[in-house]
Amino acid sequence: MEFEDRSRIGAFRFDPTDEILVGNYLVNKVLAQPLPHDAILEYDVFQADPSNLPGGEKHLDWLKFFFYNVGAAVFEDYDNRVAGNGQWKILQKHEDVELPETVQWICKKSTFIFWESKRTRSVKTNWTMEEFRVAPKSNPSQVADMAVYRIWKNSGRLQA
Template identity: 45%
Template sequence: MEDLMTYEDDDGIVRLLPGYKFDPTDEVLVDFYLKRRVFGQPLPFEIIPDFDVFQIEPWGLPGGDGKIFNQRKCFFHNIGGRDLESLDIRVAGSGEWRATKKGKNVHIHQNNEVVGKKNTLHFWEVQGSCARRTEWMMHEFRLASIANPSKVTKWAVYRIFQNKDLKKVTNSNKYNQDSYNDVEG
């Protein structure tokens, strides 16, 4: 079935054919895709690439078209070797991802078992001591330990997308200095 739904482009990126949409629920991302990745089990097809989402701005991520994503993009990344000063603010390219909601449980619907944790982050463009919130958002999913659901793995799956509601506000203030907030360092 995977050969009928995907193809590899000139850059070696696996893409879905027109008419197919990859938009899994939080539960499926954690309990199926991330769990298989963490335990080294094969995935049905390689639709989620390994990529360090913190090395560049979100509009430069693979599979994007400049500053526009046609749909949500997902990436696997192991932050085990990365020295993060803070899990609330993570530098990425010329900006930073800031956590807005942390530690929401991801449950399996059948038995209400906690399988993971979900954090929501927004991307801020930083210029000197000023920062402006963009329309870019990220959901970070980590697999929770069965013995202790508050502990999570170093592997994560990231869902990155543009929030259309924020885009309208951001574009109306694009060149307005008031849209920048002082960052206290």
């Protein structure tokens, strides 16, 4: 979905809660069920710097980017994932996301910060990424290959 001109009347701002993102989008995607609408692109977020993701830098003052991964990614180091000219480093790993009792899935959320490679060192950026993965409650170790990502650029000072 492209967001060409946010000044248009009826501009669409997609900013679901964790529960809606997982329960209405990720679970339905994993089960190949119909989705509420096509607000989330399929894209390998580890192929580019966050500023080069589809959607560009046009609307970063209010927009968060959402992507499904395009396949089962295998990482040498889960906590540090190479992407573009840098890497996503883990900030918080496998936080539980509360889903309604009726949902037969559990969800784990991990949060990452993007570090850009600058010559011989890495520099922390304002980019944050949240990764959501699900598994059936009946077999929590059977985590789905599909994940959904929320990526945004924080305004102001770098995080500590």
